Amino acid sequence: MKVKEILTEKEGGKLFLLGNEAAVRGALEGGVSIASTYPGTPSSEIGDVFYKIAREAGVYFEFSSNEKVALEVSVAAAAAGLRSFVFMKHVGLNVAADSFMSAAYTGVRGGMIVLSADDPSMHSSQNEQDNRIMARLAGVPLLEPSNPQEVKDLMKYGFELSEQFKIPVLMRTTTRISHMRGVVNLGPIVSGKEKGFFEKDPTQFVVMPNNMVVRRKDLIEKLTQIKETTNNSPLNKIIDKGGDGLGIVTSGSAYNYVMDVVSENNIKVKILKLALSYPFPEKLVFDFINSVDNILVAEEVEPVMEKEILAIIGKYNLRKKVYGKLDGILPRIYEYNPDIILTGIAKITDKELIKRENFDTKLSLPLRPPVLCPGCPHRATYFALKKAIKKLKIKEEDIIYSTDIGCYALAIQSPYKMADYCISMGSSIGIGCGFAKATDQKVISFIGDSTFFHAGVSPLINAVHNKDNILVVILDNRITGMTGGQTNPGIPVDGMGNPAPEVSIENIARGTGVGFVKTIDPVDLKKTEEIFKKALKFDGVAVIITKHPCAMITNAENRKKGISIKYTINQQECTKCLVCVKSFTCPAFYIEKEGSVNINPLLCDGCGVCAQICPKKAIEVKK
Amino acid sequence: MKNIYKIHLIGVGGQGTVKASTIVGEAAMKKGLNVVMSEVHGMAQRGGTVVTELKIGEAHSPLIEEGAADLLIAFEPAEALRALDKINEESFVIINSSPIVPFTVSLGISEYPELSSVFRELKTKIKNLLIIDAQKIAKEAGSIISENMVLLGAATAIPNFPIEKDLVIKSMRENLPPKSIETNLKAFENGFAEVKKGGKSIGT
Numbered sequence: 084m085k086v087k088e089i090l091t092e093k094e095g096g097k098l099f100l101l102g103n104e105a106a107v108r109g110a111l112e113g114g115v116s117i118a119s120t121y122p123g124t125p126s127s128e129i130g131d132v133f134y135k136i137a138r139e140a141g142v143y144f145e146f147s148s149n150e151k152v153a154l155e156v157s158v159a160a161a162a163a164g165l166r167s168f169v170f171m172k173h174v175g176l177n178v179a180a181d182s183f184m185s186a187a188y189t190g191v192r193g194g195m196i197v198l199s200a201d202d203p204s205m206h207s208s209q210n211e212q213d214n215r216i217m218a219r220l221a222g223v224p225l226l227e228p229s230n231p232q233e234v235k236d237l238m239k240y241g242f243e244l245s246e247q248f249k250i251p252v253l254m255r256t257t258t259r260i261s262h263m264r265g266v267v268n269l270g271p272i273v274s275g276k277e278k279g280f281f282e283k284d285p286t287q288f289v290v291m292p293n294n295m296v297v298r299r300k301d302l303i304e305k306l307t308q309i310k311e312t313t314n315n316s317p318l319n320k321i322i323d324k325g326g327d328g329l330g331i332v333t334s335g336s337a338y339n340y341v342m343d344v345v346s347e348n349n350i351k352v353k354i355l356k357l358a359l360s361y362p363f364p365e366k367l368v369f370d371f372i373n374s375v376d377n378i379l380v381a382e383e384v385e386p387v388m389e390k391e392i393l394a395i396i397g398k399y400n401l402r403k404k405v406y407g408k409l410d411g412i413l414p415r416i417y418e419y420n421p422d423i424i425l426t427g428i429a430k431i432t433d434k435e436l437i438k439r440e441n442f443d444t445k446l447s448l449p450l451r452p453p454v455l456c457p458g459c460p461h462r463a464t465y466f467a468l469k470k471a472i473k474k475l476k477i478k479e480e481d482i483i484y485s486t487d488i489g490c491y492a493l494a495i496q497s498p499y500k501m502a503d504y505c506i507s508m509g510s511s512i513g514i515g516c517g518f519a520k521a522t523d524q525k526v527i528s529f530i531g532d533s534t535f536f537h538a539g540v541s542p543l544i545n546a547v548h549n550k551d552n553i554l555v556v557i558l559d560n561r562i563t564g565m566t567g568g569q570t571n572p573g574i575p576v577d578g579m580g581n582p583a584p585e586v587s588i589e590n591i592a593r594g595t596g597v598g599f600v601k602t603i604d605p606v607d608l609k610k611t612e613e614i615f616k617k618a619l620k621f622d623g624v625a626v627i628i629t630k631h632p633c634a635m636i637t638n639a640e641n642r643k644k645g646i647s648i649k650y651t652i653n654q655q656e657c658t659k660c661l662v663c664v665k666s667f668t669c670p671a672f673y674i675e676k677e678g679s680v681n682i683n684p685l686l687c688d689g690c691g692v693c694a695q696i697c698p699k700k701a702i703e704v705k706k
Numbered sequence: 707m708k709n710i711y712k713i714h715l716i717g718v719g720g721q722g723t724v725k726a727s728t729i730v731g732e733a734a735m736k737k738g739l740n741v742v743m744s745e746v747h748g749m750a751q752r753g754g755t756v757v758t759e760l761k762i763g764e765a766h767s768p769l770i771e772e773g774a775a776d777l778l779i780a781f782e783p784a785e786a787l788r789a790l791d792k793i794n795e796e797s798f799v800i801i802n803s804s805p806i807v808p809f810t811v812s813l814g815i816s817e818y819p820e821l822s823s824v825f826r827e828l829k830t831k832i833k834n835l836l837i838i839d840a841q842k843i844a845k846e847a848g849s850i851i852s853e854n855m856v857l858l859g860a861a862t863a864i865p866n867f868p869i870e871k872d873l874v875i876k877s878m879r880e881n882l883p884p885k886s887i888e889t890n891l892k893a894f895e896n897g898f899a900e901v902k903k904g905g906k907s908i909g910t
Contacts, residue, residue: 084732084880099732099741206746230742230766263768264728264743266735339767346764347771421771441773442790442831446823449784450816451718451754451808497813670753670809685850 090136094271102261103128105231106170106198108269109238111140113194116165116275118144119153121537122566123172124207125261126200130170130569130578137579141274145578146569149508149537150175154182154197158251161191162288163279166242170198173214178508178538180217185290186251187221188298193279194242195251197223200261203383203418209488209507211416213385218253218361222302224309225361226254226318227334231265233358237318239270244312244359248305257383259336259418306362313364319357321371326351329431330375332368332388334360337381340424347421350428363391372396372403379431380407383419406431454493457671458638458688460631461491461558463605465499466667466696468527468556470608471615482525483518487511487539489531490565491558498666501529509538512546512555519551525619526553532588533563533571540591546624547596554618555597555626557588560633568635592626599625606631608695634688641689648689649705650682656701667696710763711868712770713861714792717781718806719753722854725881726779727758729858733869733877734762744768753808755785762868777864779857781840782806783824790831798834800860802853804841836860836901843896849886852893859897871898 084098089108092098100108106129110118118137120130130146137144147153150171157167169179176183176199183197199217202208218225226241228234234256241252286294313319324345333341334357345352355371357364372378372395380389389407396403406412406427413419413427428434455462472482479500486492486502487510495502504514515528530539535557546553563569570576570583577583592600599621605611611629618625632640641647657680664672664680671686672693682693684705694702713730717723724745734741744759759770773794780786780801793799803821810816828835840856847856855878861867862874875891882890 084728097735099728099735099743101745259744259767259769262745264731264741264745265768266740336767340769342766343771420769421767425771442793444787444790444827446787446819446827447817448788449808449818450810452810453754454809456753497815664812668809668813672812673807673809674812 086132086135089132090140090272092269094269096269098267098269099264100231100235100267101128102228102231102234102256102263104132105235105267106238107132107136108267109235110168110196111142111272112235112270113239113242114166114273114275115142115168115242116193116277116279117157117160117167118142118169119147119156119167120170121147121150121153121175122563122569123175123200124566125202125256125258126170126172126198127566127569128261129198131567134569134578134580141277143579146563146571148572150179151182154179154186157195158182158186158191160279161193161195161251162189163193163281164276165193165279166275167193167195168198168238169195170200172208173199173201173212174208174210174507175199176214176217183217184221187223188295188302189288189290190249190298191245191251192249194245196238196241196245196254197251198254198256201255201257201384203257206258211384213387214253214255215361215387216385218255221253222306223250224248224252224313224359226252227358227360228254228256228260229335229338229356229358230260231263232267234260235267237358240318248309250305255335257336257418310362310365313359313362314366316359316364318359319355319364319367322354322356324350324352324354327353327374328376329353329379329428330355330371330377331379331381332357332371332392333381334358334388335383337383337419337424340419340421341381344421344425344428348425350432350434357388360388363388365395368392369395369399372401377404377431378406379412379427380405381413381419381424381427382407386415452496454496454670455490456634456688457669457686458634458690459490460560460605460629460633461494462667462669463608463631463692464556464558464611464629465494465501467605467608467611468615469499469501471612471619474612475616475619477525477619482527483522484527484529485511485515485518486529487531487534489534489558491529491531494529498668508534509542512539512542512553515553515555516542516546516549516551519553526551528553528555530555530557531564532557532559532561532573535588536572536586543592543597543624543626544595551624552622553624554621555624557626557628559588559628559630561630562633562636564633564635568633588628592628597626598623602628602630604631605629606690606692608692634690637690638688648691649684649687650689650691650693650702651705652680652682653701653703654679656699658699660698662696662698663693663702667693669693710761710765711777712775713760713762713777713779714770714775714789715758715760715779715781716785716789717756718785719756721756721781722851723756723781724758726854726858727760729874729877729881730869731760732881733873736873736877737869739868740764742766742768755788757789776866777861779861781854781857783821784818786828787824793832795831795833797832798836798864798866799828799832800836800838800857800864801828802840802857803837804839836864838897838900840897843900844893847893847896848889849893852890855890855893856897859894860901863898863901
């Protein structure tokens with residue numbers, strides 16, 4: 084399949100879509116006009132698809148500078164009567180939360196969907212937060228699709244629901260839904276309105292306390308009305324698998340595991356699948372509880388529905404046993420899978436566990452941690468900085484490396500070990516300010532270009548104003564790299580592939596009053612080291628911007644131009660000092676069994692930085 | 707429920723594991739079958755282990771239960787060992803014999819087992835084992851990057867593989883860039899032929 088087919092494939096057709104791709108098709112079938120995001124795995128591919136098709140689809144799409152801005156762009160569009168779609172990873176909703184919470188009060192006119200892609204098991208995230216709780220905190224309806232077909236269908240439905248009750252709708256996916264492929268039956272694409280018009284009503288849209296006192300009451304009334312919908316929605320359905328002893332209440336990915344386990348093992352149960360799961364359908368669940376002897380709640384991550392069910396049982400004084408996370412029948416941590424669900428059911432039904440003889444191995448297997456790519460400019464930055472620190476004889480324990488969310492945090496690994504603290508997007512500078520005040524250690528804050536635009540500017544202002552002594556290294560690789568290479572405000576291209584003004588990081592730094600600002604190309608190691616030495620000696624806030632395109636960009640450009648430069652090792656000159664392997668650690672290097680050092684031509688990206696670090700000048704261009 | 711065919715694919719970032727899986731999935735859809743697939747994105751993309759799973763038939767979840775895979779395709783020999791918990795003695799296993807030794811081995815923080823002991827271990831456990839030199843076959847077809855299509859060709863040739871060859875080829879044409887399609891088809895055909903000619907490894 085080509086990405087374009089998500090737009091061009093006709094009604095009645097079928098595509099094998101990723102959950103994230105299905106979200107785009109669903110938005111198009113729902114008549115979306117505006118979409119916005121800040122990239123974050125597992126939601127990133129939604130933006131990648133919009134980037135490729137938005138122009139042709141007649142939809143406005145942008146990579147906003149952060150999730151809060153993205154949400155504001157979409158909520159304003161919805162206030163102007165357009166259908167809008169904002170999407171992000173689960174922790175992105177924390178960034179957007181301030182506006183999100185108020186958006187539930189102000190409400191919308193055009194339909195608006197906020198998609199949060201949660202990441203149970205933290206495949207590429209810092210926490211496991213369950214954003215079904217965010218729907219409850221804000222007071223907005225919640226959709227939980229279980230597969231790509233449902234993602235697509237619920238997008239369309241979500242717009243209708245949002246418009247009916249004039250409230251944003253939250254859709255919660257998880258990694259296994261966003262990154263699951265399945266057969267999706269397509270419906271017709273509907274053109275969204277091109278432009279909206281904002282009818283003023285400050286009592287609704289200006290969050291003054293006296294306005295919001297009224298809106299709070301309205302919001303609670305709305306939620307009561309929506310509960311009628313959730314109680315009667317065909318999206319919440321009972322699947323009778325021939326038993327009324329055990330009832331299983333489930334949603335999202337957990338539903339898939341329950342269905343497969345029950346089918347494969349012929350377990351007689353009754354299943355209640357909730358796809359429109361908040362406001363919690365109390366009446367529907369009450370009836371379901373009464374139709375079975377006891378209940379198992381299968382949900383990822385927190386015991387959200389389990390507590391709702393316990394509340395119903397308490398409220399109506401029912402005598403039913405509820406199994407789930409709270410009694411340890413199912414785990415509270417990490418994502419589920421069919422085996423976990425089977426084990427849980429077996430614990431309740433006392434069924435002999437279907438024990439398969441598992442193979443395993445005693446051989447020790449090689450570790451394959453994610454590493455900075457061959458040709459990654461960050462490696463050059465870290466190598467030069469490390470050298471500057473050594474030359475200035477600053478002890479490692481006297482430096483705090485405050486780093487941020489991005490590929491450059493991979494410097495946590497040996498031999499660099501230049502990551503001591505990292506908690507959230509843009510935190511490296513604010514954390515640096517704290518350490519600068521709390522200790523006499525030298526603080527070095529690392530932050531990427533996209534992360535700097537996201538949440539790095541205001542802490543830089545803070546550092547200047549509060550006279551902190553920190554070195555801020557902005558690793559500008561001309562892309563949002565870790566999420567797969569999206570544009571950001573520092574790139575002269577916008578989210579639809581159109582030319583756009585390039586926002587200068589250096590000008591921002593100067594504008595805040597930073598006393599020492601330099602932009603350098605880190606691939607020139609000597610120069611970089613010299614500038615780092617000066618910056619380290621500077622008293623106050625120093626900003627070094629190491630600017631060099633991500634290896635993914637240079638590789639793609641070289642391929643296009645037919646350029647292929649590979650480096651090799653002159654074995655006569657090589658003394659096997661292993662600086663290249665042990666200190667520089669480019670993954671293209673390897674040691675043969677007999678001890679010779681070599682470069683894998685399939686991995687070498689031709690950046691040539693290694694040739695600068697070899698004391699014997701034994702690394703040369705392969706002829 | 708033996709009408710669900712379960713395939714576990716494991717490889718290393720950059721080997722085209724996800725692409726090969728997607729081609730199988732789309733081919734299954736073309737045949738009119740239901741199919742679900744799980745894939746990996748994000749941090750593991752470069753140099754890390756990449757796992758995809760497919761269930762062809764009336765399944766809801768793409769995640770394969772322990773010991774339940776009908777077919778394991780390992781794009782790298784040591785990675786085959788990482789997937790042992792997914793297979794049983796009846797599973798069919800296809801392994802690329804070319805190792806990819808990660809950087810951690812050069813750094814001295816992890817080990818790559820002797821290839822001979824990897825294969826010995828696999829042979830003692832697996833009845834239907836097929837070890838093929840996908841790298842060599844891909845090179846002969848014109849590009850080492852086509853390793854994934856060699857393995858896909860081999861998979862298409864095994865007994866009980868649920869999708870016909872022509873549908874897989876059709877799906878390849880729709881998923882691979884036109885400029886490399888001929889090389890990829892050749893790699894696929896050579897992988898297919900390798901199995902059809904009854905390589906000694908089968909059943910050893």
